Amino acid sequence: MDPFATLGLPRRYALDLAVAEKAHRELSRALHPDRYAQAGASERRDALSRAVAVNEAFRTVRDPVSRAEALMTLLGIAVGDGHEPKADPAFLMDMLEQREALAEARASRNAVAIADLRDALRATELGAQAELAAGFDSGRAAELVGKLGELRFYRRFIDEAQAILDDLSDCASTA
Amino acid sequence: MAYSDKVVEHAENPRNVGTLDKSDPTVGTGLVGAPACGDVMRLQIKVGEGGVIEDAKFKTFGCGSAIASSSLATEWLKGKTLDEAEQIKNGDIVTELNLPPVKIHCSVLAEDAIKSAIDDYRKKQAAKRAST
Numbered sequence: 516m517d518p519f520a521t522l523g524l525p526r527r528y529a530l531d532l533a534v535a536e537k538a539h540r541e542l543s544r545a546l547h548p549d550r551y552a553q554a555g556a557s558e559r560r561d562a563l564s565r566a567v568a569v570n571e572a573f574r575t576v577r578d579p580v581s582r583a584e585a586l587m588t589l590l591g592i593a594v595g596d597g598h599e600p601k602a603d604p605a606f607l608m609d610m611l612e613q614r615e616a617l618a619e620a621r622a623s624r625n626a627v628a629i630a631d632l633r634d635a636l637r638a639t640e641l642g643a644q645a646e647l648a649a650g651f652d653s654g655r656a657a658e659l660v661g662k663l664g665e666l667r668f669y670r671r672f673i674d675e676a677q678a679i680l681d682d683l684s685d686c687a688s689t690a
Numbered sequence: 691m692a693y694s695d696k697v698v699e700h701a702e703n704p705r706n707v708g709t710l711d712k713s714d715p716t717v718g719t720g721l722v723g724a725p726a727c728g729d730v731m732r733l734q735i736k737v738g739e740g741g742v743i744e745d746a747k748f749k750t751f752g753c754g755s756a757i758a759s760s761s762l763a764t765e766w767l768k769g770k771t772l773d774e775a776e777q778i779k780n781g782d783i784v785t786e787l788n789l790p791p792v793k794i795h796c797s798v799l800a801e802d803a804i805k806s807a808i809d810d811y812r813k814k815q816a817a818k819r820a821s822t
Contacts (some may be wrong), residue, residue, distance in 0.1 A: 595726055596795050602723040610730050611721065614751040664725025671728030 517587050518572030527612040528651040579644050580670055583663045590656050600661050610668050621679050633676035640669040693754055694788035700758035705765050708747040710734040714809055715818055718811025720803040729756045734804035741772045755793040759783050759800035772808055
């Protein structure tokens with residue numbers, strides 16, 4: 516299934532989130548069960564399954580990782596377990612060092628250091644997304660599978676840093 | 691998702707977490723990552739006389755299954771010769787930890803880390819022989 520077509524969006528990596536949100540909102544409204552209250556059973560079922568597809572498509576395009584995966588799949592490029600190149604050793608070394616820095620900041624409950632690490636990785640993530648956008652637009656998608664892998668490492672790190680920060684602020688507010 | 695008891699046990703009490711001196715010529719370091727999920731794993735072995743693994747350490751940033759897989763791998767590695775260590779297969783880890791299909795890649799990562807550590811040690815030894 517093509518999530519871009521489902522939402523009536525151009526099949527591109529660069530995404531205007533506001534446009535995607537608007538498309539999702541309008542389609543969801545048009546397919547709302549209330550509008551089909553008088554319709555026949557098969558028409559109602561059809562509208563419902565289209566509404567589900569619209570939600571799923573929006574979730575896919577909204578996320579930078581799953582958007583890249585969807586585009587690659589549409590282009591016939593295999594992604595996921597066993598299809599992707601091994602990460603570059605220098606890249607892994609860098610990620611490991613960042614992870615160790617995060618673990619240290621967590622152990623010393625240093626929220627500022629954790630936020631700094633998160634923000635630095637966010638900047639790196641945005642850079643990787645810009646590279647993906649340019650690469651997809653110039654038809655070099657097949658060369659970008661490694662970059663997609665890097666994006667997952669960044670995402671994983673950022674999610675973890677955020678979870679630690681949330682945890683620290685929960686503890687602080689209940690203390 | 692429910693983890694097996696053995697995974698929980700290793701994830702909560704990981705064995706052999708730590709670092710060996712990677713510039714030591716008797717230490718082999720394996721650094722691997724899983725692009726499909728973003729886990730990073732470092733596994734190190736220290737090889738003594740007769741090619742027997744004296745010590746093994748790991749550091750894994752990832753899910754409980756990845757931590758348990760590497761923790762188990764270091765336990766298995768100690769006391770083995772390099773040739774024996776090379777025989778460890780990810781399937782052995784899957785069986786021991788009762789990993790579900792979605793977590794098999796964690797055991798693959800651990801096997802990769804073992805191979806990569808052995809490889810690093812052998813390269814160091816070959817370089818040492820070449821320079822003497």
